[in-house]
Amino acid sequence: SQKIEQNSEALNIQEGKTATLTCNYTNYSPAYLQWYRQDPGRGPVFLLLIRENEKEKRKERLKVTFDTTLKQSLFHITASQPADSATYLCALGDSSYKLIFGSGTRLLVRP
Amino acid sequence: EAQVTQNPRYLITVTGKKLTVTCSQNMNHEYMSWYRQDPGLGLRQIYYSMNVEVTDKGDVPEGYKVSRKEKRNFPLILESPSPNQTSLYFCASNKLAGGGPGELFFGEGSRLTVL
Numbered sequence: 241s242q243k244i245e246q247n248s249e250a251l252n253i254q255e256g257k258t259a260t261l262t263c264n265y266t267n268y269s270p271a272y273l274q275w276y277r278q279d280p281g282r283g284p285v286f287l288l289l290i291r292e293n294e295k296e297k298r299k300e301r302l303k304v305t306f307d308t309t310l311k312q313s314l315f316h317i318t319a320s321q322p323a324d325s326a327t328y329l330c331a332l333g334d335s336s337y338k339l340i341f342g343s344g345t346r347l348l349v350r351p
Numbered sequence: 352e353a354q355v356t357q358n359p360r361y362l363i364t365v366t367g368k369k370l371t372v373t374c375s376q377n378m379n380h381e382y383m384s385w386y387r388q389d390p391g392l393g394l395r396q397i398y399y400s401m402n403v404e405v406t407d408k409g410d411v412p413e414g415y416k417v418s419r420k421e422k423r424n425f426p427l428i429l430e431s432p433s434p435n436q437t438s439l440y441f442c443a444s445n446k447l448a449g450g451g452p453g454e455l456f457f458g459e460g461s462r463l464t465v466l
Binding site for chain 2: 244248272274276281282283284285286289329331333337338339340341342343344
């Protein structure tokens with residue numbers, strides 16, 4: 241069955257450093273991959289979408305890579321700030337109408 | 352303001368007592384979907400709808416019903432709730448474009464406890 245893996249352990253980094261989160265998947269050929277941010281008690285908020293034919297996408301301090309050979313996406317936050325502390329979810333979709341989510345990785349940015 | 356609104360935000364109920372969680376969006380989106388979020392399991396899709404009167408099962412539809420009589424509303428119905436339906440529920444919507452729902456707009460969530 242389709243499986244998405246995100247590191248369940250929290251990532252704890254110092255302010256100003258680059259945070260790198262990983263999303264791995266198996267038994268799936270997604271047409272696109274998305275990243276969402278979720279704060280405690282709130283709904284997820286869309287951040288970035290990258291398609292299968294794109295290697296990299298950037299938005300301000302965010303960068304996403306998508307390697308369909310490795311079946312992996314990396315999500316980077318450069319110059320991290322305490323306000324970046326949240327849980328980050330990856331989600332995979334294809335031409336159907338289902339979007340499959342990972343369980344998320346919690347990021348903690350220390351001042 | 353563009354938004355997805357869910358009600359109630361919090362609910363404690365007892366086994367077997369029918370309940371409905373409402374979801375409404377003001378963005379004229381065709382696609383709407385319900386997810387449940389449980390610790391360690393991530394967001395799992397319950398049902399989705401591509402337009403009025405068009406609904407389909409997601410990955411965990413058992414014990415739930417939905418309807419889409421109007422474009423803006425997509426209620427989630429638990430006919431006979433059980434404790435294993437205790438969870439955090441999210442409604443989401445988007446316009447359909449180029450295959451697939453693309454990015455989703457989520458509501459604030461409804462935390463349901465079934466005793």
